[in-house]
Amino acid sequence: MNGARVEFRGLRRTFGTTVALDGLDLTVEPGELIALLGPSGCGKTTALRCVAGFESPDAGAVLVDGKDITRVPANRRDAGMVFQSYSLFPNLNARDNVTFGLRVRKVPTAKRHARAAELLELVGLPSQGERYPHQLSGGQQQRVALARALALEPQVLLLDEPLSALDAKVRVTLREEIRRLQLSLGITTIFVTHDQEEALSIADHVAVLKDGRLEQSGPPAEIYDRPATPFVAEFVGTMNHLPGRVTGDEVEVAGQRLPVHGQRPDSPDVDVLVRPETVLVTPDPEGEAVVVTSSFRGASVRLRLRLAGGTEILADLPGHDAARLAPGEHARVRLVERPVLVAPRTAAVADAVPAAG
Amino acid sequence: MAETLTTAPAGLPAEEPPKTGGSRHRAKGWTAALPLMLFVGLAFGIPAIALLGGAFTSDGSLSTANLTESLQGAYLTALLGSVKLSALVAVAGAVLGTFLAQAVVTSRFRALREAVLTASGVLANFGGVPLAFAWIATLGNSGVLTSRLNLGDHGWSLYSFWGLALVYLYFSVPLMVLVVVPALDGLRPQWREAAQNNGASAWQFWRYVGIPVLTPSLLGGVVLLFGGAFAAYATAAAMVGTVVPLVTLQIADALTGNVLIGHENVALALSFDMIVVAGLVMAVYLPLQRRSARWLR
Amino acid sequence: MAALTPTVLPDVGAPAAPTGRPRRVRVWRGIVLVVAAVYFLVPLLASFVFTVNDPVQGFSLDAYGEIFSAEGFGQSLLLSLGLAAATIVTVLVLTLPAMLAVRLSAPRLRPVMEILCTLPLVVPPITFVAGISTVLRWGPDYLSTTPLYQTFIAVQNPAFPVVLVIADVVLALPFVYRALDAGLGAMDVRTLVEAARNCGASWPHVMFRVVIPNLKSGLASASFLTLALVLGEYTVARLLGFQPFSVWIVTISGANAALSVAVSIFSLLLTWLLLLVLSTAGTRQRSGS
Structure with a gap:
């Protein structure tokens, strides 16, 4: 199986007055796994359905290997899709679900069964072929759906929030398996999700969408470390908003001077965006910061501290380092020396720390 | 709320030993269900025993003579007539009801859907004599349409097998709509899309997925419609008298001694035949319904 | 079943043209809806025309005026309403505690209940009445010397035949069972009752303050179905020789065709009105809670 290049060109789609896609331009390289990430209503699912053929754009085109497929009927497209949930045919067992596409193509029974065994083996369900969907767990159902999507050896694999209906633990295992499979098959894959952790952990590329446009x-590392816009910074991971003042190429924040990355607003008074893990906290009875709350998260601890000016800041540090930082303790706070993103000062600056995410 | 609180202390001691509390609970459960069981046992059981006893008694001794007689001649004709009429109404009603339900379910207008469902709820219960009279006024010998369109000259008669079928559909189609709409709603759009995604045409989707998934509900609807048409008496009695041979009309005649005195036991035997037919049909229905409930959860 | 295939097929035209539904689907749907509207509305309209079409005057509402003055109208309608009230009360008093018990403490009784409450569907009313009339004949035949005979006479009192209430309760059981089962299923009785008991509420308190208020829409639909059933019940009443409203319509029809059709329309409107009242009561309950 060789992956194809998928291109979205100026894709537009409106539903009544709501604009789902507002001129989306995006290219997915062959064999790449791209995650379409964004809040609900950002158009990511609509974009995916345009590739599958369940939606047709009002304007723009979808190209696969340079061929315009925008007007090709859904049942003649070469893209396998996995739906959010409950998409298995309830009247067919796992094997017949997987080979549904082969049955439609009149492939002989013996050959179908052999292919089904192969595919079920591939998704880790070698002995479940006789089971019906209602006898399978949610995770197993999605594995069967994945096998079904791969049965016709498509050029493109489309995943529409395939894990969102599953338990946290199953979700993590299954996403790793999807990635393993995708790498071994080398199939171009578009993965729609609203879960930033999911997107960052398995994708080659992450495309963040907002209001039907590419943001x-x-x-993943670039999206996380060097977000191009405050929206991306905010959506991917947690961000502190600290009041700062821009002078030249630098910004003064919490008693430090840091280089500014990306655009800077007209006004010198800005919000400086700082990730909790780039906040360094050292216990110091003389320190001006006070620990307000401390929440244990296993490997790490998230502290909420009050700075000298009254600003609150979130900081993540390894669990064993936090033993001496109980609420009420004093500490010294420093920011890691690296370029930071700044945003126009928001009205809610008094409450500078976002609700812990 | 205050009342609840004041009763609390009194309630507490009784609940303290969990074991005895549990068994008292269970005892209470049985006793609460007892009146209903007794009632059904008496109100339903005694007539049933009387029916069986009468059906198998001839001249004061046990015999199958009544049963034999009930399966011969005019009685057999009536029984077959009822089965034929009910089967026709059930199948035609199921097909037409599914048409209508699909038209409503796929419509974008919510108001249409609500209106059709409410009307179906009323019309499915609109049987009996008023229904017969409405149709007599419409298509009877001096009905409004019959006289306006001179249907009589073309050999039309409402008081016939086909006329009865037309009238029975009036409550059967709405009943089918009520039965099949939830099933059509249960057909998830993902299934159709997944089928398309696997290269299936519309026809292939219906053949391999849509119709198999709907089959239990459709057959369940057919069974319900059959039962309703089979048991109907009032409409037929008010419309056709005895022109069309139906088993319900025969039973009523034999019971009221209209035809021959002393044929009550044949009426009971005929009733027994009816129950056997209805029971067989129902036996098909229950397992089907269980299956569709599992698929369309 | 094969006939079904073409009927459902056209609807999936979607893949051929992903933009909107193809025209033939819309045409097909329009035809179905128009045919259905004609079939269901024409008899109602024609009946109305039939009742107001006077050969002499042309248009007259006399038939409707006559309903109220016709002999036996008030008496039979009152009898029907009385029977309906008695049936509703009896069937609810019998089924509600039993169904609660099944849900709360005796789940093993569930299949038994289900069978009991489905049996009347299998047994056509005419066979049921055949059985009842046989039992009633035992009275004069075997029991005339026993005190039970008085009971037999009493249940057949033409002014208020208790035997009809008993029969109607049996016939209504399947509908009431399903309506209440749906209502109880939607409200999670166990948690509600346990919470109330935990607050120290007594059983009657739980019943009247917790369960019944939450079950209002289920009770309303059970009551409506029973009401519609009793008002329309003809078979049992006719064959046992009583004259509630449904039998009275037939009796009067011999004399005046327009009047009997007018009464039919009247009874249909009455049913609709009651449905409307009960369903609005049900929805108000839901939006209020």
Whole structure:
């Protein structure tokens, strides 16, 4: 199986007065796993359904390997899709679900069964072929759906929030397996999700969508470390908003001077966006910061501290380092020396810390 | 709320030993269900025993003579007539009801859907004599349409097998709509999309997924419609008298001694035949319904 | 079943043209709806025309005026309403505690209940009445010397035949069972009752303050179905020789065709009105809670 290049060109789609896609431009390279990430209503699912053929754009085109498929009927497209949930045919067992596409193509029974065994083996359900969907767990159902999507050896694999209906533990295992499979098959994959952790952990590329437009596209590390816009910064991971003042190429924040990355607003008074894990906290009875709350998260601890000016800040530090930082203790706070993103000062600056995410 | 609180202390001691509390609970459960069981046992059981006893008694001794007689001649004709009429109404009602339900379910207008469902709820219960009179006024010998369109000259008669079928559909189609709409709603759009995604045409989707998934509900609807048409008496009695041979009309005649005195036991035997037919049909229905409930959860 | 295939097929035209539904689907749906509207509305309209069409005057509402003055109208309608009230009370008093018990403490009784409450569906009313009339004949035949005979006479009192209430309760059981089962299923009785008991409420208190208020829409639909059933019940009443409203319509029809059709329309409107009242009561309950 070789992956195809998928291109979205100026895709527009409106439903009544709501604009789902507002000129989306995006290219997915062959064999790449791209995650379409965004809040609900950002158009990510609509974009996916345009590739599958369940939606047709009002304007723009979808190209697969340079061929315009915008007007090709859904049942003649070469893209396998996995739906959010409950998409298995309830009257067919797992094996017949997987080979539904082969049955439609009149492939002989013996050959179908052999292919089904192969595919079920691939998704880790070698002995469940006789079971009906209602006898399978949610995770197993999605595995069967994945096998069904791969049965016709499509050029493109489309995943529409395939894990969102599953338990947290199953979700993590299954996403790793999807990634393993995708890498071994080398199939171009578009993965729609609203879960930023999911997107960052399995994708080659993450495309963040907002209001039907592409906000930023890049490798996960770039999206996380160098968000192009405050929206991306806010949506991916947690951000502190600290009041700062821009002078030249630098910004003064919490008693430090840090280089500014990306656009800077007209006004010198800005919000400086700082990730909790780039906040360094050291216990110090003389320190000006006070620990307000401390929540244990297993490997790490998230502290909420009050700075000298009254601003609150979130900081993540390894669990064993936090033993001496109980609420009420004093500490010294420093920011890691690296370029930071700034945003126009928001009205809610008094409550500078976002609700802990 | 205050009342609840004041009664609390009194309630507490009784609940303290959990074991005895549990068994008292269970005893209470049985006793609460007892009146209903006794009632059904008496109100339903005694007539049933009387019916069985009468059906199998001839001249004061046990015999199958009544049963034999009930399966011969005019009685057999009536029984077959009822089965034929009910089967026709059930199948035609199921097909037409499914048409209508699909038209409503796929419509974008919510008001239409609500209106059709409410009307179906009323019309499915609109049987009996008023229904017969409404149709007599419409298509009877001096009905409004019959006289306006001179249908009589074309050999039309409402008081016939086909006329009865037309009238029975009036309550059967709405009943089918009520039965099949939830099933059509239960057909998830993902199934159709997944089928398309696997290269299936519309026809292939219905053949391999849609119709198999709907089959239990459709057959369940057919069974309900059959039962309703089979048991109907009032409409037929008010419309056709005895022109069309139906088992319910035969039973009523034999019971009221209209035809021959002393044929009550044949009426009971005929009733027994009816129950056997209805029971067989119902036996098909229950397992089907269980299956569709599992699929369309 | 094969006939079904073409009927449902056209609807999936979607893949051929993903933008909107193809025209033939809309045409097909329009035809179905129009045919249905004609079939269901024409008899109602024609009946109305039939009742107001006077050969002499042309248009007259006399038939409707006559309903109220016709002999036996008030008496039979009152009898029907009385029977309906008695049936509703009896069937609810019998089924509600039993169904609660099944849900709360005796789940093993559930299949038994289900069978009991489905049996009347299998047994056509005419066979039921055949059985009842046989039992009633035992009275004069075997029991005339026993005190039970008086009971037999009493239940057949033409002014208020208790035997009809008994029969109607049996016939209504399947509908009431399903309506209440749906209502109880939607409200999670166990948690509600346990919470109330935990607050120290007594059983009657739980019944009247917790369960019944939450079950209002289920009770309303059970009551409506029973009411419609009793008002329309003809078979049992006719064959046992009583004259509630449904039998009276037939009796009067021999004399005056327009009047009997007018009464039919009247009874249909009455049913609709009651349905409307009960359903609005049900929805108000839901939006209020």
